[in-house]
Amino acid sequence: MSDNVSALDKASYEGFVKVEEAGLRGMITLRGDLGSVKIKNAATGVAGVDMPEQGHANSVEQSGLAWMSPDELLVMLPYGDVNAALAQITKHLKGQHYLAVDVSDARAVFRISGAGAREVIAKLCPVDMSQDAFKPGQFRRTRMAQVPAAFWMGEDEAVHIISFRSVAEYVFNLLKNAAAPGSEVGYLNP
Amino acid sequence: MLILTCPVCGVTGEETEFHGGGEAHLKRFGPGSGDTEFHGYLFTRENPKGVHFERWRHNNGCGKWFHAARCTMTLEIFGTYLAQTYEPPQHIKDAITAKRPGWKWREFS
Structure with missing residues (x-):
């Protein structure tokens, strides 16, 4: 039996925020008409959270749903549950026009926590990270320096980041650099 | 720097x-x-100096194509709209007219 490991095997770094690679996460790309009740039910059924509105993500522990575009959802769940979830989606959506693919091994997940988490993102992404503009629950696909990334914020103000696995090390180094002690800007936390 | 709003x-x-x-x-x-x-x-x-219509893609976001009306001189965005159309919608034309009265671009004005 192969021993699956995530890109950086849960590497972590302690700067003015804590940067952690979150380990393996099950992810399913689900494309289809997000207005369709069947597709909504299939997604919420396997993820166990409510359907997120446009530009938002709902997540509980390892499971969640993220709104990627008007025809795409990202279903997150524990790594080991993906095959069962895909089978459940296939059964539920038989005859519908949709696409569901296991992308777990194509992604890396990071978590940054601490008071300066907003600032670390603001240094790397062209996104307004002020407390009025970016609220917990919002989900944003954007660019992190030179690579595509997506992130959302939990209620505890910790930021969860998804990138492609092939650039995991680049993203981790970016985050480490942005979180280096002494590099606080303090603009977002007056 | 252009600030664009993806209509999708x-x-x-x-x-x-x-x-x-x-x-x-x-x-x-x-x-x-x-x-x-x-x-x-x-x-x-x-290749106008002034009002121009362009296609843009939200490639680091939702990945969809859309259209934008902008000014090549001031880099101002008059508006963005969905790509599934043959001509700019009326509210975009009105927004341009408000700022650039008498504008003309190809067959649109």
């Missing part, structure tokens, strides 16, 4: 999150068309 996902971002796709509202002339028309479709492009 509603995200407002700056231009490095997007990618320009050239002039909008081109009519394709393919097999069966004359040489002049095909040449026009391939090579003839507007």
Whole structure:
């Protein structure tokens, strides 16, 4: 039996925020008409959270749903549950026009926590990270320096980041650099 | 720096999150068309100082194509709209007229 490991095997770094690679996460790309009740039910059924509105993500522990575009959802769940979830989606959506693919091994997940988490993102992404503009629950696909990334914020103000696995090390180094002690800007936390 | 709002996902971002796709509202002339028309479709492009219509793609976001009306001189965005149309919607035309009375671009004004 192969021993699956995530890109950086849960590497972590302690700067003015804590940067952690979150380990393996099950992810399913689900494309289809997000207005369709069947597709909504299939997604919420396997993820166990409510359907997120446009530009938002709902997540509980390892499971969640993220709104990627008007025809795409990202279903997150524990790594080991993906095959069962895909089978459940296939059964539920038989005859519908949709696409569901296991992308777990194509992604890396990071978590940054601490008071300066907003600032670390603001240094790397062209996104307004002020407390009025970016609220917990919002989900944003954007660019992190030179690579595509997506992130959302939990209620505890910790930021969860998804990138492609092939650039995991680049993203981790970016985050480490942005979180280096002494590099606080303090603009977002007056 | 252009600040664009993607009409598909509603995200407002700056231009490095997007990618320009050239002039909008081109009519394709393919097999069966004359040489002049095909040449026009391939090579003839507007190069205005002022109001311009372009295609953009939200490539670091939702990945969808959309159209933008902007000013090439001031880099001001008059508005963005969905790509599934043959001409700019009326509210975009009105927004341009409000700021650039008497504007003209190809057959639109």
